[in-house]
Amino acid sequence: MAGRQYGSRSVGWPQRSHRNVSVYRKDSAVTENAFPDPLVPEPETPDDGRLWETDTGTLHxxxxxxxxxxxxxxxxxxxxxxxxxxxxxxxxxxxxxxxxxxxxxxxxxxxxxxxxxxxVDEVDAPRVVRAQNLTHIQTILLLHLRQRLMQDAEQARAVVDEGETIEQLAVFEGVGGTDPAQFENRIRSAWNKFTDLGILYETTTPGRFEISPVLAVIFGAEEITAIRREYDKILTEQLPFEDEANDDEEDDQ
CATH class of the missing domain: 1.10.10 (Arc Repressor Mutant, subunit A)
Incomplete structure (x- = not known):
């Protein structure tokens, strides 16, 4: 709107200031936080995905x-x-x-x-996972457990009894002149090892163990068939077992 003319001078209407003005309620205390220092960076949000201050990982x-x-x-x-x-x-x-x-x-x-x-299945790649070298006794037990797992495939769980399993494997007891007491001790030792490896784990019933389904994945049908063929030959021809002294030896290759 134009100003009025007074003589030779033109007087305009007073212009409103457009400067931002901060207004505080009278009942609100004004503290230092009301005027943040522009040189101090804002704290980082806690939802940036980091689990600790110097975390550079990207996974959940x-x-x-x-x-x-x-x-x-x-x-x-x-x-x-x-x-x-x-x-x-x-x-x-x-x-x-x-x-x-x-x-x-x-x-x-x-x-x-x-x-x-x-x-990884590459010749020149380093071997990261250490392979467990199984003894003959451990392999016999492994074959038995996998067979039970397959037999109970339609069941929710495959559960075996330790004592009954030892009795069922007694057919191998005298193979190659194996001492019965020593054979049972080795079976129990193999049982404990498979428990430590997570192939067997205890149930709430003493002496009863559940077979992990991972056993069916680790050992495929072809591998089991080849191993079983070898042990059928040992049983039929009464061949001696190899030395079981290195039960806990592992392959680093």
Missing amino acids: EQSRRALLQLLRGPYISADRHSKLWTRILVDETMIRSRLADLFLTLVVDHEREVAFVRN
Whole structure:
């Protein structure tokens, strides 16, 4: 709006100031926080994905825990590690990539809901996972457990009794001149080892153990057939077992 003319001078209307003005309520105390220092950076938000201050990882926390459990071994199952199994399903591609950086491959059986790692199948690749060298007695028990697992495939769980299993394996007791007492001790030792490896785990009933479904994945049908053929020959021809002295020896290759 134009100003009025007074003589030779033009007087305009007073202009309003457009400067921002901060208004504070009278009942509100004005503190230093009301006037933040522009030189002090704003604190980082806690939702930036980091688990600690210098964390540079990109995986979800549970995915990292799943990765760690896979490296520790022997496996992850939906029954025993439900949260970690779920994270494998969610982040399988990223977890598989992290393992590949370490010359490892991820094996996931969705039907049996188990996962574990293996060395990559390359001649020049370093062997990260140490292979367990099984004795003859351990292999006999392993074959028996896998057969029971397959027989109970339609059941929710495959459960075996330790005492009954030892009796069922007594057919191998005298093979090659094996001492009966020594044979039983070795079977029990093998049983304890498979419990430590997670192939067997205790139930609430004393002496009763559940067979892990991972056993069906680790040893395929062709491998089991070849091993069983060899042990049928040992049983038929009464061939002696090899020296069992190095029961706990592992292969570093």
